[in-house]
């Protein structure tokens with residue numbers, strides 16, 4: 059072995075898959091998505107997250123990323139924020155097709171269908187990159203086998219930040235595999251808080267005022283029919299949890315399915 063090969067030979071951690079980037083798409087100066095090859099042995103439930111990192115350092119930095127692709131997809135997709143100076147995203151935002159990425163072997167998470175008791179209407183409430191686990195779930199036929207109606211909401215600061223969700227929903231409707239079952243059942247409700255928009259408010263305010271239900275022509279949250287998944291910032295998840303509790307919904311988990319589940323959108 060040459061000296062340079064020996065010097066460059068830092069092995070990937072044993073608990074990681076080493077995969078390759080297959081696509082990178084930037085939406086704004088704060089948001090991008092990327093796709094990677096999928097390890098044949100990686101099994102996950104739509105809505106779960108996994109730790110990802112980049113090779114090359116002595117000790118790679120890992121961050122939790124929701125898998126945005128559905129469990130049947132041949133590839134993996136992630137939707138990421140770019141944090142200036144962030145330990146991972148400062149480098150991650152510069153990845154290109156063909157680059158290597160480290161993916162830890164154990165996916166986990168609470169935003170899974172198994173953590174919800176049976177119901178009629180499924181709400182997915184997200185802000186920013188919190189839409190990622192729902193991009194997985196809305197593309198999973200099992201979601202529509204379990205729920206008659208699926209309502210995905212996303213709030214962002216700016217209109218351009220809605221592009222990932224809008225493209226994903228548009229492509230889903232045209233998808234030969236899931237489009238037919240999803241299109242009649244899925245509604246995408248967006249709000250924008252820091253730019254002019256027809257719905258210029260936080261989702262929490264729209265729930266509290268009843269505007270959300272009036273706009274969609276559905277009754278307010280009811281433990282008999284409604285199930286809720288929540289993913290966003292710490293403040294957003296706290297406020298949505300309180301609104302669910304006020305409507306009489308109980309928080310569920312993998313071990314004890316109930317009416318709503320919560321996961322923080324991860325940043326870093």
Ligand code: A2P
Pocket residue numbers: 185186213214215250251252260261262291293294295297298
């Ligand atoms: P706002 O602009 O009023 O803060 P961020 O990029 O900071 O994570 O925010 C993404 C979106 O989440 C923004 O539209 C923001 O609204 C909204 N948001 C922030 N905090 C809350 C909260 N506690 N409840 C509901 N929405 C929130």
